[in-house]
Amino acid sequence: MALILINNTGNKHNNYIRQAKYVNNPHLDGMEEDILYHFSLSTKTHDLPQMFGDVKFVCVGGSPNRMRTFAEYIHEQLEMPSNTADIKDICEGTDRYSMYKVGPVLSISHGVGVPSISIMLHELIKLLYHARCRGVIIFRIGTSGGIGLAAGTIVITDKAVDSFFRPQFEQVVLGKVITRSTELDVDIAQELLQYSSELTDMPTVFANTMCTHDFYEGQGRLDGALCSFSTEEKFEYLRKASKAGVRNIEMESSVFAAMCHVCNLKAAVVCVTLLNRFEGDQISTPHDILMEYQQRPQRLVAHLIKKRLGLIS
Amino acid sequence: MALILINNTGNKHNNYIRQAKYVNNPHLDGMEEDILYHFSLSTKTHDLPQMFGDVKFVCVGGSPNRMRTFAEYIHEQLEMPSNTADIKDICEGTDRYSMYKVGPVLSISHGVGVPSISIMLHELIKLLYHARCRGVIIFRIGTSGGIGLAAGTIVITDKAVDSFFRPQFEQVVLGKVITRSTELDVDIAQELLQYSSELTDMPTVFANTMCTHDFYEGQGRLDGALCSFSTEEKFEYLRKASKAGVRNIEMESSVFAAMCHVCNLKAAVVCVTLLNRFEGDQISTPHDILMEYQQRPQRLVAHLIKKRLGLIS
Numbered sequence: 001m002a003l004i005l006i007n008n009t010g011n012k013h014n015n016y017i018r019q020a021k022y023v024n025n026p027h028l029d030g031m032e033e034d035i036l037y038h039f040s041l042s043t044k045t046h047d048l049p050q051m052f053g054d055v056k057f058v059c060v061g062g063s064p065n066r067m068r069t070f071a072e073y074i075h076e077q078l079e080m081p082s083n084t085a086d087i088k089d090i091c092e093g094t095d096r097y098s099m100y101k102v103g104p105v106l107s108i109s110h111g112v113g114v115p116s117i118s119i120m121l122h123e124l125i126k127l128l129y130h131a132r133c134r135g136v137i138i139f140r141i142g143t144s145g146g147i148g149l150a151a152g153t154i155v156i157t158d159k160a161v162d163s164f165f166r167p168q169f170e171q172v173v174l175g176k177v178i179t180r181s182t183e184l185d186v187d188i189a190q191e192l193l194q195y196s197s198e199l200t201d202m203p204t205v206f207a208n209t210m211c212t213h214d215f216y217e218g219q220g221r222l223d224g225a226l227c228s229f230s231t232e233e234k235f236e237y238l239r240k241a242s243k244a245g246v247r248n249i250e251m252e253s254s255v256f257a258a259m260c261h262v263c264n265l266k267a268a269v270v271c272v273t274l275l276n277r278f279e280g281d282q283i284s285t286p287h288d289i290l291m292e293y294q295q296r297p298q299r300l301v302a303h304l305i306k307k308r309l310g311l312i313s
Numbered sequence: 314m315a316l317i318l319i320n321n322t323g324n325k326h327n328n329y330i331r332q333a334k335y336v337n338n339p340h341l342d343g344m345e346e347d348i349l350y351h352f353s354l355s356t357k358t359h360d361l362p363q364m365f366g367d368v369k370f371v372c373v374g375g376s377p378n379r380m381r382t383f384a385e386y387i388h389e390q391l392e393m394p395s396n397t398a399d400i401k402d403i404c405e406g407t408d409r410y411s412m413y414k415v416g417p418v419l420s421i422s423h424g425v426g427v428p429s430i431s432i433m434l435h436e437l438i439k440l441l442y443h444a445r446c447r448g449v450i451i452f453r454i455g456t457s458g459g460i461g462l463a464a465g466t467i468v469i470t471d472k473a474v475d476s477f478f479r480p481q482f483e484q485v486v487l488g489k490v491i492t493r494s495t496e497l498d499v500d501i502a503q504e505l506l507q508y509s510s511e512l513t514d515m516p517t518v519f520a521n522t523m524c525t526h527d528f529y530e531g532q533g534r535l536d537g538a539l540c541s542f543s544t545e546e547k548f549e550y551l552r553k554a555s556k557a558g559v560r561n562i563e564m565e566s567s568v569f570a571a572m573c574h575v576c577n578l579k580a581a582v583v584c585v586t587l588l589n590r591f592e593g594d595q596i597s598t599p600h601d602i603l604m605e606y607q608q609r610p611q612r613l614v615a616h617l618i619k620k621r622l623g624l625i626s
Contacts, residue, residue: 025540034536037596065408095378096425112409113428115564119528125538163485172476173530174542174550213526215351215432217486223347225438225576227338229487237487251428263538283350 022136022263023129034130036123040093043130051090052131056104057305058124058138059298060117062252064098064109070141070298071100071107077302078103078311105305110252114213117252121259128265137188137266137308141297144209144250145219146273147242151285152293154202154300156192157184157209157269158245160253163218165210165244169258182257185266188304192268195303202296207247209269211254219249221281238277248273270297335449335576336442347443349436353406356443364403365444369417370618371437371451372611373430375565377411377422383454383611384413384420390615391416391624418618423565427526430565434572441578450501450579450621454610457522457563458532459586460555464598465606467515467613469505470497470522470582471558473566476531478523478557482571495570498579501617505581508616515609520560522582524567532562534594551590561586583610 028034033044041048059074061067072084080103090099097120100107108124110117128136146153159167160182169180189206196204216224220234241249253269260267272293274283283290306312341347346357354361372387374380385397393416403412410433413420421437423430441449459466472480473495482493502519509517529537533547554562566582573580585606587596596603619625 023538025535025537027535027540027544031536033595033597035595035597063408095376111424111426111429112432113424113426115426115526115528116424116429118526119425122529122537122539129538163488165488171527171530172525174533174546175476175478175553213428213431213485215428216435217484220487222338222340223344224338224435225336225442226435226572227340231340233487240488259539282346282348284346284348 021129022125022265024262028126028129034126036127038094038096038119039091039099039123039127041091041127048127048131052101052106052127052133054104055101055106055128055131055133056136057308058106058108058136059141059301060108060110060120060138061141062110062112062143066294067098067107067109068100071102071105073295073298074105074107074302074305075102077306078105078309104309113251114211114255118255118259121256125259125263125265137185137268138260139267139301140252140256140269140271141301142250142252142269142271143274143294144248144271145275145277147238147247147249147276148278149205149247149273149276150203151273151275152203152296153273154196154204154296155209155248155271155273156189156196156204156206157253157257157271158189158206159208160184160257160269161208161210161244161246162254163210163212165241165246169254171258180258181261182254183261184257184268188266188268192270192300192304195307196300199299199303202300204300205247208245209253209271210241210246210249212249212251215251220277223281235278249277270301272296334442335438335578337575341439341442347439349440351407351409351432352404352412352436352440354404354440361440361444365414365419365440365446367417368414368419368441368444368446369449370621371419371421371449372454372614373421373423373433373451374454375423375425375456379607380411380420380422381413384415384418386608386611387418387420387615387618388415390619391418391622417622426564427524427568431568431572434569438572438576438578450498450581451573452580452614453565453569453582453584454614455563455565455582455584456587456607457561457584458588458590460551460560460562460589461591462518462560462586462589463516464586464588465516465609466586467509467517467609468522468561468584468586469502469509469517469519470566470570470584471502471519472521473497473570473582474521474523474557474559475567476523476525478554478559482567484571493571494574495567496574497570497581501579501581505583505613505617508620509613512612512616515613517613518560521558522566522584523554523559523562525562525564528564532590536594548591562590583613585609
């Protein structure tokens with residue numbers, strides 16, 4: 001099967017033109033070897049251009065099992081000739097992250113929270129650079145808590161905002177705080193929104209996503225080991241978030257948007273809501289329904305990939 | 314084998330007296346069910362007092378494989394009669410965290426970074442509360458980058474400090490920043506320091522540990538996908554850290570110390586250094602040597618557990 005990259009406007013290889021390099025670090029070129037420690041890969045022990053040179057789509061999500069399932073799903077969707085049992089964890093030398101490659105698609109787990117995904121992104125972006133990849137699009141396909149949305153709704157992120165509803169990410173560099181934009185690719189987001197209407201069971205909104213560094217106190221949950229606020233104070237905070245255009249809360253989008261933006265990587269965040277936070281804090285939905293919800297971002301992104309590869313019109 | 318808890322001074326059951334409860338949340342008692350979602354456990358579906366009531370020591374670390382290895386090691390050290398193959402992952406219903414129980418010892422993985430360990434700690438502290446545990450001691454046994462120390466040195470944390478060398482942790486609660494103390498248990502730290510001298514290949518210091526939210530820019534590494542500073546600026550920052558008493562850098566100690574302190578849980582942080590950051594950024598030490606380094610915190614903490622259980626004098 002020949003996979004040809006077709007961009008938004010139908011022009012082949014247009015993405016190869018005007019492609020700035022992904023890394024932004026003058027020190028890298030002087031290094032004899034680059035060990036991607038948390039992937040258990042290295043420029044000396046692995047032929048990264050040979051292994052990854054054809055990657056065009058990267059999909060990332062928190063859970064290793066979910067990203068394995070996604071790799072199997074995309075394998076089926078792209079009608080790959082090989083057996084799904086042959087899909088191996090490329091990072092099997094470590095248990096920090098899992099990585100699967102299916103044709104031009106890379107599926108990687110990133111764990112929970114900003115620090116965990118940030119390590120993965122540093123090493124992924126270096127991997128794409130070393131492998132001389134071009135025109136790559138990256139998607140975070142995740143789960144989240146909804147703000148005033150029915151469980152199972154997909155939120156395509158407009159702006160990734162912090163706990164104060166600001167569209168920025170604060171990074172500490174050598175003990176100084178610097179602020180980065182969390183701008184995402186508008187065209188990809190609009191393309192996803194359009195495709196969502198072509199699929200069944202895919203209720204979708206385009207809205208702001210709040211990224212917190214904590215699941216319990218930081219998201220106004222009343223059910224953590226620690227809680228110092230009242231039910232009314234919780235609802236007041238959620239209403240404020242809603243007024244700021246926030247429709248879901250998760251824990252990775254801000255650094256994901258910020259790093260991809262600085263590194264010239266086109267990025268989108270597609271998360272499903274597992275509950276409506278105005279109705280509760282605990283995730284008590286039955287397992288099989290949660291599983292179906294988690295497949296929704298996968299199905300939507302797979303649909304875009306198939307369109308871009310010219311497999312469906 | 315009878316395991317009897319003996320405290321520091323040799324008095325049995327002294328820890329059971331004056332034990333404040335671990336959780337600090339008035340809402341919990343009104344809940345009909347508590348789903349510990351990221352552990353795939355619940356007060357309704359699991360008999361938590363029966364499963365966990367005898368837990369006296371909790372050991373946590375980033376990697377699931379390492380915490381499985383620790384469970385097998387402590388099984389051998391406590392001379393448990395059962396087979397190590399019978400040690401099952403209690404959280405097998407999820408891949409977020411792994412949890413193993415060996416007699417009075419619980420071994421749990423927490424992933425990478427403050428947000429990831431904070432979710433685990435919320436649910437662990439609620440688990441200990443629901444299971445009516447008392448007199449529990451918790452250890453983080455991890456890896457870190459060293460500041461002016463030979464690789465393989467153990468750092469028992471005095472103060473967990475942030476990127477600005479302050480012994481505090483900033484938590485955002487409903488959009489407001491609150492500051493928590495990162496005080497750890499001095500007696501446990503001193504006990505560990507004393508035992509380190511009884512063991513071979515256990516170079517140990519008692520010093521400050523810096524907790525960052527990023528592995529690359531946040532720790533002054535020159536080898537990330539992004540780097541905007543010079544080699545000299547990196548060394549200047551590391552020298553400042555050293556002057557502030559910091560001897561190692563990792564990514565979880567501050568919230569670990571802060572949450573355990575607020576929740577009346579005696580806590581210690583024991584990390585081995587994998588490299589000396591004054592000599593480089595990449596972790597290039599051979600795999601088998603890294604494996605031996607990673608066992609050092611495990612051996613030290615296992616030694617304390619055996620002392621406390623009266624298995625060695």
